[in-house]
Amino acid sequence: ETGVTQTPRHLVMGMTNKKSLKCEQHLGHNAMYWYKQSAKKPLELMFVYNFKEQTENNSVPSRFSPECPNSSHLFLHLHTLQPEDSALYLCASSPLEGNYGYTFGSGTRLTVV
């Protein structure tokens, strides 16, 4: 365990479904991130939260909706997804100060059918 826990590990959903991904960190970090990892592509930063406030949204389609109720929890709400949204979704956290890099969770493998 890295200190960042993601659930579920695997998710299969239809294009009309609504589901949520959950991320929890117990490292005392102030910043949390959602990344998308597709085959043959670099990790793509989707959303950044600092102290619960969203500071970045990298042109992500509105069918992805993040929520950060506190500094330890992060959600990614999914609705009316497309097959091309199938990917590994990774949550990460980091301290706000300093150059410490990110601690990643194990990810949620999402398949949209």
Add this chain to the structure above:
Amino acid sequence: EDQVTQSPEALRLQEGESSSLNCSYTVSGLRGLFWYRQDPGKGPEFLFTLYSAGEEKEKERLKATLTKKESFLHITAPKPEDSATYLCAVQGGSEKLVFGKGTKLTVNP
């Protein structure tokens, strides 16, 4: 715009056959260069942070080095359990981590 290019895309080695992975980068104001290891179906696992040219760090069979334009991850006498995808990332003035596509390493027994 910060960019990271990793080569080769894939590398096959025999057990005990040493080699190096390359990470070339362009960044505005390097704050840190990071190496991660990722096993299939798992999140990236932190290996090293390098902050300035000339810096080196070691962990078991891995050694990371940094110049002003690139970083190398040297693998000495690799074992099959070293098989994984190795990711390089840079953090510049924007403070965001920008990742390369990774190098998939396979070590055959």
